[in-house]
Amino acid sequence: EVQLVESGGGLVKPGGSLRLSCASSGFAFSNAWMIWVRQPPGKGLEWVGRIKSKSGGGTTDCAEPVKGRFTLSRDDSKNMFYLEMNSLKTEDTAIYYCTTGYSDSSGRYHGDDAFDIWGQGTMVTVSS
Amino acid sequence: QSALTQPPSASGSPGQSVTISCTGTSSDVGGYNYVSWYQQHPGKAPKLMIYEVSKRPSGVPDRFSGSKSGNTASLTVSGLQDEDEADYYCSSYAGSKILLFGGGTKLTVL
Numbered sequence: 099e100v101q102l103v104e105s106g107g108g109l110v111k112p113g114g115s116l117r118l119s120c121a122s123s124g125f126a127f128s129n130a131w132m133i134w135v136r137q138p139p140g141k142g143l144e145w146v147g148r149i150k151s152k153s154g155g156g157t158t159d160c161a162e163p164v165k166g167r168f169t170l171s172r173d174d175s176k177n178m179f180y181l182e183m184n185s186l187k188t189e190d191t192a193i194y195y196c197t198t199g200y201s202d203s204s205g206r207y208h209g210d211d212a213f214d215i216w217g218q219g220t221m222v223t224v225s226s
Numbered sequence: 227q228s229a230l231t232q233p234p235s236a237s238g239s240p241g242q243s244v245t246i247s248c249t250g251t252s253s254d255v256g257g258y259n260y261v262s263w264y265q266q267h268p269g270k271a272p273k274l275m276i277y278e279v280s281k282r283p284s285g286v287p288d289r290f291s292g293s294k295s296g297n298t299a300s301l302t303v304s305g306l307q308d309e310d311e312a313d314y315y316c317s318s319y320a321g322s323k324i325l326l327f328g329g330g331t332k333l334t335v336l
Contacts, residue, residue, distance in 0.1 A: 135272075135327075141330075142315060142327060142328070142329045142330040143264070143266075143272065143315050143317075143327040143330070144327060145317075145324060145325040145326070145327060148324065148325075159324050161323075161324075162323075195271055195272075200274060200277060200283065202277065202278075202281065202283070203284065208260075208262075208277060208278075210260075210319055210324055210325060211258075211260035211262060211277070211278075211317070211318075211319040211325065212260075212262045212274055212277035212278070213262075213272075213274060214274045214283060216271035216272060216273075217271065218271060219271060
């Protein structure tokens with residue numbers, strides 16, 4: 099079964115740190131570009147960051163609000179994807195989803211523009 | 227304020243059609259044919275419904291269609307069904323900013 103399962107969310111004080119994990123199964127993880135998307139309670143979706151596959155260069159990009167504070171990494175040997183969050187702010191409070199790029203029927207890979215496998219999300223609450 | 231602008235709500239009766247707009251700029255929606263649409267039911271993860279402006283992933287009903295004109299993309303749901311009631315989000319590739327989402331539209335089936 100194709101699956102993504104996030105873990106590591108919880109309550110943390112402003113200025114604190116947290117590491118989210120995303121476990122994958124049922125697909126070729128090493129070939130996948132992995133993405134974090136977050137959703138504050140009752141609000142819309144926000145792209146957080148992406149790590150390319152190693153064959154794609156392995157590079158990461160992050161949204162401006164989290165640049166310098168959040169780091170994306172992956173362990174292809176364990177089919178795991180991570181989000182290291184430092185200097186957390188109250189506005190980082192959200193459900194954090196991991197997701198993957200979409201391979202369409204013509205063989206084109208949409209690593210940066212369309213995401214088809216999603217986890218159930220993990221809640222991060224930043225509050226004193 | 228979200229980068230892409232969507233109406234907060236839309237509605238239609240069963241069997242009718244409804245269109246949701248998504249307005250950006252020439253740096254995102256207008257500059258690339260990489261607009262996607264997602265459906266999200268309460269408490270669930272988003273589901274990809276449309277990619278590359280108008281293409282449907284396997285399994286998505288052909289009642290869902292997408293289009294784009296200039297800096298505005300649109301999602302049309304034809305033959306509305308009760309299960310279409312959900313939040314809908316557009317997204318667009320945005321070059322150096324990578325990806326932007328719209329603020330979401332709550333679709334109500336009357």
